[in-house]
Amino acid sequence: MSQHPALQFLRLSEKGKVVSAAEAVRLIRDGDTVATGGFVGIGFAEEIALALEALYLENETDAPYTQGKPKNLTLVYAAGQGDGKERGLNHFAHDGLVKRVIGGHWGLAPKLQQLAISNQIEAYNLPQGVITHLFRDIAARRPAHISRVGLGTFVDPRNGGGKLNARTSEDLVELIRIGGEDCLLYKTFPINIGIIRATTGDPDGNLTMEKEALTLEALAIAMAAHNSGGLVIAQVERVAESGTLNPRQVKIPGILVDCVVVARPENHWQTFGTQYNPAFSSEIRVRAGSLPALPMSERKIIARRAAFELKANSVVNLGIGMPEGIAAVANEEKIIDLITLTAEPGVIGGIPASGIDFGAAINTQAVIDQPYQFDLYDGGGLDAAFLGLAQVDRSGNLNVSKFGPKLAGAGGFINISQNAKKVVFVGTFGAGKLRINCAEGKLSIIDEARSPKFVEAVEHVTFSGAYAVARGQPGLYVTERCVFTLGSDGLELIEVAPGIDIERDILALMDFKPHVPREPSLMDARIFHEGVMDLRRDMVAIPLDDRFTYDRQQELFFINLERFVVRSQADIEAIHNAVEAKLAPLGRRVYAIVNYDNFSIPPDLLDEYSAMVRSLTDRYYSGVSRYTTSGFLRIKLGEALEGRGLAPHIFESADEARWDAHESGGR
Structure with a gap:
């Protein structure tokens, strides 16, 4: 050169x-x-x-x-x-x-x-x-950059090679094969x-x-x-x-x-929105004031439902716009300390800034060079990514980059969405002005958005549904009224908001018909009520499968339902199935000890719960001892069990329950 x-x-x-x-x-x-x-x-x-x-x-x-x-x-x-x-x-x-x-x-x-x-x-x-x-x-004077990033999108030479207009003719991207695998070659x-x-x-x-x-x-x-x-x-x-x-x-x-x-000072601002903030450059740490709680709106409903996909100790990327609401919900639910937020320009941890300050953050754990951040992202270092939902088609393809004469570009969307272990797209069901109302835990549409987002075929493929399915990458599409998942045949409707009519409020407003199971689940009722949803309890809770232990030496079956919250029939079925999976293979009855400390269940589910317990007792238990420190729960749960012909007594401590198990024939 x-x-x-x-x-x-x-x-x-x-x-x-x-x-x-x-x-x-x-x-x-x-x-x-x-x-x-x-x-x-x-x-x-x-x-x-x-x-x-x-x-x-x-x-x-x-x-x-x-x-x-x-x-x-x-x-x-x-x-x-x-x-x-x-x-x-x-x-x-x-x-x-x-x-x-x-x-x-x-x-x-x-x-x-x-x-x-x-x-x-x-x-x-x-x-x-x-x-x-x-x-x-x-x-490094390499002849090209080789990557899987961009396969199946508008960057793929089979879909245009990233060219944006008729004047652009030279191919900068080539499709190549390495070890039998498709890759993209980007010329240097x-x-x-x-x-x-x-x-x-x-x-x-x-x-x-x-x-x-x-x-x-x-x-x-x-x-x-x-x-x-x-x-x-x-x-x-x-x-x-x-x-x-x-x-x-x-x-x-x-x-x-x-x-x-x-x-000149006016041309060297720290961001285009802030002249200088020493917290942005990590020169100081500041008391992170509470983000204002979002008012109940379609934005909050979407952010709340998406927040259910957050897991403790996960590394997360939040996109700009609608995904920013998830940070506000995480702060309101007091779970922001349980996850590590990142941003593509190199921010690890801390609280990301928004708007024209986007990219900066306060109280970060580290700030690294942007190419290294994308090494982390491209290699699968993100547990989950939450990105905007602008236009979707029946195959699960997403477009956020080009809409008629409007050219936004992909930014880091392709790198992030293709390589996160799980991707969640968030946005309103339609484009344009939308008015909703939440009353008594139900959602109603007052004024419908004017333009559909769920179209037959997207104009620009920024995210390829087929490519994600081929790699087994989970994908969710979260709106205020329903949730879709990405399946082998494209979009599948899996959840519907209470109060929403599937035919009138969803299918009639889509340019295609997704796969619809006979009875999609209802979105969690907590999403549509004022007040916190207690997500922190959910995130720090012991996984259900870890709550059941069979001690072969003592021939005792321990059920730990401490701090477990039953919210639906599905939770009751999950407990039943977990116990059955552990005990059915034994081929004999065992003595069970159940910890109900800080257990929670709505009164209207007590009858169904006690019926499930009766079923397990008849099939798998030689006897049962139960305990909880809550006097109120001992009374209410005891009454429900007695109504099913089960022993109503619930002990106050684990020691008492173990003593009862020993006296009743358990070891």
């Missing part, structure tokens, strides 16, 4: 590497491939982007290393970089300045998006994680200019990031540009003397950096 002609002059400069933004961007030549780092507004070099825009809009230039103003650039970036209005990559959106854009997300740069929609530029949308990994592969290419951001630089180009909210892919971009014979331009907010930076804090070594640009 040929080197940039300015390199020999820059590296011999007596002034060091500190230059103005105007001087730095004059080094960009016609046709250069420019890589920018950033996530929304975090880590984006706004000062340099403004200078490049100003240079392009000038009529003349006396730049020593360029032939006129730079034009026909190829822009490459991983995450969306912009505020949805003017800032970020919107500065590149001028006719002639860029000829090709390879981006992970387009929604935050509407001006750039418009160039693609109007067919004025070549436009690609590749997975965000793939682009971060491409930077590393370019740095030289990076001529790398534009990154840090907090402090020195005249030698060493960079530290102590006040940045994220470290992102800055190191990968710098290495890619340097090893391509290109230039690295770094924006900082301050300059230190040579030799004064702590080498353990230097994130980008000076050997990789050619220009250091000191930004």
Whole structure:
């Protein structure tokens, strides 16, 4: 690879590497491939982007290393970089300045998006994680990046190869076979200019990031540009003397950096929404104030149902938008400490920020480079991902990336959704204004949404249902009125909200008919009532299968129903089936000791529960001793058992129950 002609002059400069933004961007030549780092507004070099825009809009230039103003650039970036209005990559959106854009997300740069929609530029949308990994592969001079990410989606060459308009013709993605398995090959290419951001630089180009909210892919971009014979331009907010930076804090070594640009304060905000918050850069920890409880609405209903899929000690990704409500529910239910939330730009743990601050977080456990975060994600490191639901078809395919003339892009959605152990898509059943009402634990639709989300075929396949089924990946589609699961034949309706008519409120509003079992389950009644749902008790509870133990030596069967909550007939059946699975193979009766401490059951289920106990007693028990410290439960449960002809006495302690078992013939 040929080197940039300015390199020999820059590296011999007596002034060091500190230059103005105007001087730095004059080094960009016609046709250069420019890589920018950033996530929304975090880590984006706004000062340099403004200078490049100003240079392009000038009529003349006396730049020593360029032939006129730079034009026909190829822009490459991983995450969306912009505020949805003017800032970020919107500065590149001028006719002639860029000829090709390879981006992970387009929604935050509407001006750039418009160039693609109007067919004025070549436009690609590749997975965000793939682009971060491409930077590393370019740095290592590898010929391509090979991955399973993107198979079956619009990135797959069989579905368009990530091309976004008619002007885009070159294939950047190829389908290949390795060991009999389909993979995607993403071509690498030289990076001529790398534009990154840090907090402090020195005249030698060493960079530290102590006040940045994220470290992102800055190191990968710098290495890619340097090893391509290109230039690295770094924006900082301050300059230190040579030799004064702590080498353990230097994130980008000076050997990789050619220009250091000191930004004006207004162009070096920590995010596009926050000038500076020391908690975002982990300089301080703050008391995490309680998130306000969500009002009862379709958003809360969806978030509550999705929260039932959270498991203790799991690593979770929450997408932007509707999935953010799950964090609020988790906080309200006091379970947020039981899970580890992550965000794709490199956040591990803590509480993610939202809106234009998205990507930042407070009280994190760690912040790692974005390419490494996608290594974790791509390799199956997520136990669950909760992502937005925009458009779904009968095969379970999901579209969040393109809707007619609106081009959002996939961002990290493809990496995350394809590789999480379980994926849960959350969103309203229809698009547009929706009015609902919850009364007496039932849901009613007052005003229906105008546009269907469940369509015959999605316009853009951002998530492939068939690919997920082939790999055995569980998938749920959660709305305010029903829940679907992904089956071998596509979508299957598995849960319906109380008060909802399946034919009128669900099937009649879909463009296709999903598989419908004879009697779908009702969504948990707690979802539709005010007050907490007590999810913490559910999450820390002992799994049902672990509550039944047969001691062969003592010939005693121990049933531990401590803190178990019976909420439905299904819970009663689950207990019956678990006991039967343990005792039926023995072929003889055994003595049972049952722990009912802090056991809970609604009064209207007591009769069904006692009938189940009568059935087990008749078939499997030679005798039973029961105990609980709750006097109220001893009375109520005792009365229910007596009504079924069973011994009503329930002991107060385990020792008393064991003594009774011994006296009754148990050992």
